[in-house]
Amino acid sequence: MSNILTIIFRLTVSCLVAGLIMGMTFVFTNKAKKANEHAREQRVVYSLLGYSGNAEIPESMGLHEIYRYVVTDGSGQSIGYLVPVGSHEEEGGFSFVRLNLDGEFVDNTPVSLSEATVREQGERDLAIQAGLGQDKSIRFTDQTIVVTDHGKRQAYLLSGKFPGFKTHIAIILALDPEYSVIGLEIMEHEEDPGLGAEIEQDYFKNQFKYKPFEKIKGLKVVKEPMPENYVEALEGRMDEAAAIDLMRQYRDQDIYALTGATISSDAVSSGVKGMTKKFGYRQDLLDKVLAEQQIAVPF
Incomplete structure (x- = not known):
C-alpha cells in the first residue's frame, strides 16, 4: 500500500513540476512573441511614414493612440473613445469620450491610466470600467494611431483584418489628414503562393498609394494588363x-487585379475601401465632438 502511495505522490509531484515548467515556458515565449510582433509593427509603421533604413525619426514626431469601444447599458449602446488629453507638449492623462449611435456627445469620463499601462488591454479595460461604473459593459473594437509633428496631424495608422480567398488578410493602412492613402502593408495572409499571395508584392500594394478619399470610396478592381512603365514605378x-510622378498619374484609376487572383485582389481593395470609409466617418464625428466640448487633445 505504501508503495502505491509513494508512486501516486511522485506522479503528482512530476505532473505539478511539468505543468509549472510548461506554464513558465508559455509565459516567456508568449512575451517574446508579443515583443517580436510589436517590433515588426513598429518597423512597418515607420516605413509607411517614410522612415525606413537609416532615415532619422524626428524628435518632434508624436504617436497618439485612440482606442475605440462599444459600450452597452440599460438604454442601449454607445461608442466610446479613449483619447489622450492635454497639449502636444505635455501629458494630461486620458479621457473616455462617449458618442451615441448618431454621433452626438453623451459624456466625458476621466480615466486613470499611465502611458506605460494604456497599451495593456487588461489594465486599460479595468481602468475604463472603473470610470464608467459596473452598470455598463465595454468591448474593445479597434485602435488608431494619430501621427503628429509639432502637434500638427501628419497621418493616421489603422490596423485591420478582413476576409480573403482562404482565411483573413491583416493589414496596416496609413492615411494622410484628408484620408488619402499614404501606403499599406500586408501583415498576415494565407492566400495561394504564386497567385493571391502576390498581394504582398510592391506592384500590387503600391497601387493604393496616393489614391484620394473620393476615389477610395468607389474603388474597383479591373482585369486588364498593367502598363509596363507603371509596374516599374510600383x-x-x-x-x-x-516613379512618384507616374504613380500620381494613376491616382484616380482603379486597381489592376493580380493575374489569376481576382478574388484576393478584390478582397484587399474592398477591405481598404471599407476601412477608409468607416474611419473617415468616425473620425469626423469624433473631431466634431472634441471641438464642440472643448476637449483638448495633443493631435
Whole structure:
C-alpha cells in the first residue's frame, strides 16, 4: 500500500513540476512573441511614414493612440473613445469620450491610466470600467494611431483584418489628414503562393498609394494588363521622383487585379475601401465632438 502511495505522490509531484515548467515556458515565449510582433509593427509603421533604413525619426514626431469601444447599458449602446488629453507638449492623462449611435456627445469620463499601462488591454479595460461604473459593459473594437509633428496631424495608422480567398488578410493602412492613402502593408495572409499571395508584392500594394478619399470610396478592381512603365514605378525600378510622378498619374484609376487572383485582389481593395470609409466617418464625428466640448487633445 505504501508503495502505491509513494508512486501516486511522485506522479503528482512530476505532473505539478511539468505543468509549472510548461506554464513558465508559455509565459516567456508568449512575451517574446508579443515583443517580436510589436517590433515588426513598429518597423512597418515607420516605413509607411517614410522612415525606413537609416532615415532619422524626428524628435518632434508624436504617436497618439485612440482606442475605440462599444459600450452597452440599460438604454442601449454607445461608442466610446479613449483619447489622450492635454497639449502636444505635455501629458494630461486620458479621457473616455462617449458618442451615441448618431454621433452626438453623451459624456466625458476621466480615466486613470499611465502611458506605460494604456497599451495593456487588461489594465486599460479595468481602468475604463472603473470610470464608467459596473452598470455598463465595454468591448474593445479597434485602435488608431494619430501621427503628429509639432502637434500638427501628419497621418493616421489603422490596423485591420478582413476576409480573403482562404482565411483573413491583416493589414496596416496609413492615411494622410484628408484620408488619402499614404501606403499599406500586408501583415498576415494565407492566400495561394504564386497567385493571391502576390498581394504582398510592391506592384500590387503600391497601387493604393496616393489614391484620394473620393476615389477610395468607389474603388474597383479591373482585369486588364498593367502598363509596363507603371509596374516599374510600383516596383521602384526607376528614378524615385519619376516613379512618384507616374504613380500620381494613376491616382484616380482603379486597381489592376493580380493575374489569376481576382478574388484576393478584390478582397484587399474592398477591405481598404471599407476601412477608409468607416474611419473617415468616425473620425469626423469624433473631431466634431472634441471641438464642440472643448476637449483638448495633443493631435
